[in-house]
Amino acid sequence: MTASHTNYSQSALSMKIKRLEQELGAKVFDRTPVGLQRTAAGDAYLQFLATQQQTYARLMTKCA
Numbered sequence: 001m002t003a004s005h006t007n008y009s010q011s012a013l014s015m016k017i018k019r020l021e022q023e024l025g026a027k028v029f030d031r032t033p034v035g036l037q038r039t040a041a042g043d044a045y046l047q048f049l050a051t052q053q054q055t056y057a058r059l060m061t062k063c064a
Helices: 010-024 040-063
Strands: 029-032 035-038
Touching: 010 040, 035 040
Parallel strands: none
Antiparallel strands: 029 035
């Protein structure tokens, strides 16, 4: 994920990630010299978001 893909500046995206990590109490990315690597917590959070998105899509289909 890059700032250019999210319409956020790099510093704003970094702050959002930092706040998320503080809220979760776990790092979602490991920062390496070659970039970011998702952690197990990051994978779990991504799976949670995907499930929520699917649930929302099903709800919208049922309500339409």
